[in-house]
Amino acid sequence: MKGVHKVVDVLGLGLHSLVVHKVRSALTVVGILFGVWSVIAMLAINEGLSREAQRTLRELGSDNIIIDSVKPPAGEAKAGEQQWGIMHYGLTRQDVVRLRDNIPDVVRCVITHRTLKKAYSNGRIGDVSVIATEPTYADVSRIDMLAGRFFRPDDLLRAKPHCVLTRSLAEAFFVCDDPLGKVLRIGGQPFVVVGIIRQLPAALAVGSGSDVGNHVLVPISADRMRFGKFTVMFGQGGSTFEKVEISQIILQMKDEESVINGSAVARNLLGRYHEKRDYEIRVPIEEIEAMRKNRRLWTLMFTAIAAVSLLVGGIGIMNIMLASVTERTREIGIRRALGAKKRDIVVQFLIEAVSLTALGGLLGIAVGIVVPWAVEQILGVMTVVTAMTMLLPLVMAAAVGLISGLYPAIRAAKLDPIAALRHE
């Protein structure tokens, strides 16, 4: 019982001298407060950036090789490549066969054919990007189904006029009605809506000439049967006819290593059979690597700044505590003469340091929650304050307080009581 009393008393003693030295205590608390809230805010912003990056990375799909058909630069187009006013370019079914047969470790190979068409339903009309593809597209693109289903192998086999809409299109054409089972006329042909997706992954929508929102996915067989192989583009100064057999090939690979290997083979293979640069190979893993590197750099920088601000706070505490020891040398001598053990002196000064940091830390957490929130409101940057990002600075602050308080405390206890008593 005696021990418990003593703990409570020593605690009271430490806190009491804080109240007595108000200005000094306030300055220390403010120092830690700034350190902690800036760390929390920075970690929150960093975490927000990190989550956004992760989402992008997930959408890109690190195991994919994406090959797009692109219109070759105007200068490279030779007269012979235009047949009866139709410009023919891009990837072909032969390319698909060559790629599939020559690249090792291909898990899935999905092709799409992309066109821009008019669609209407219920008296509403609009431009849509039609993506004709295979059922496995859902697997490689990792799209979220909001309602209904994606088309099935059976739909592809029978070239069923089924379609899957993005949410924004579903809302544009059907407003409040349930679009499932309804008919949407695409390029004059009726398609039955079987599913709704959130949106197309940004990585796959690149080059489709439309934002990620306005897409209709249909079985590629149905597209071929109803619209043929031609793409009519309405460019500036009149319409041009273009023939693109395949708009995009997505090769899903076994692992990240096979992606690197496979992309080299694909580059070699396509270079051999295509005279012009009418294709583009994208390897998300390369972008992912660059992004990860970038992210690591940012995290490192944020952490460094955070550590420095806490370090500065810690040095501040140590400085203040050392000044406090010098200033109170005589008090230490008196206490020692009146029966205080070295341990008592250490504990007294430690309690002062730790309670200052704890107070600063708690206030810092409060401010550290408000600041990222304000940043999110004002700048629109996503911030995430997690228990971890709150706990970490608090633990660090406590550690800084303990370490920076320990040295002055030990120094105080080591003072010779006779010399300390004589100290002026």
Place this chain on the structure above:
Amino acid sequence: MSALVHLDDVWKIYQMGSAGVPALCGIDLDISEGEYVAIMGPSGSGKSTMLNLLGCLDRPTRGRYSLGDRDVSSLDDDELSQIRGERVGFIFQSFNLIPQLTVLQNIEVPLFYRGVPRHDRHPRSRELARLVALSDRVDHKPAELSGGQMQRVAIARALANDPLMLLADEPTGNLDSATGSEILTLFDQLHDRGRTIVMVTHEDFVAAHASRAIQLLDGRIESDRRN
């Protein structure tokens, strides 16, 4: 009756570089319970060293010192702290109160380090404040007190743990003569009630209050007479 304080061939030698400078050279001294001893001598005679040793702030280089029933000449730092807190009551020339604490809190410091619970400390410190006639000043800070009042707080603090011996170092040195004699009267009263008091002073009229005067010179006891 065995002596309260027993010094047996006590030496204190300070190491100054390679040379040892003796401050106390073979002191033999017994002080019995209830004695009022004045230790006198010119500066450099070893008074302060003697005081530090008697107060257990320091250990003798050689020889034996027992205070009460304990040999304290070879105790470690923590044990010395405990002995100081329980058996010695210090009274200093410059009072040495803790400025940020009130009168009552200052009196409680030795009780605090001895581990007396809070609810037992308060009545004890109030009683001590009444003993030195400061009941109406208990919540004041030292800066708000006169020199005489501060020294009375220090005396109350020295009595807090009911020590074996009061150890006073020039207790009237910073006071005017009227206040000084007031404090000396207080010492006389404490002596009359059976307190053992050891006081270092260099003034004869102060030493005259004591029942025994010890003269130090060059680290040796030059004379030891009873009044």
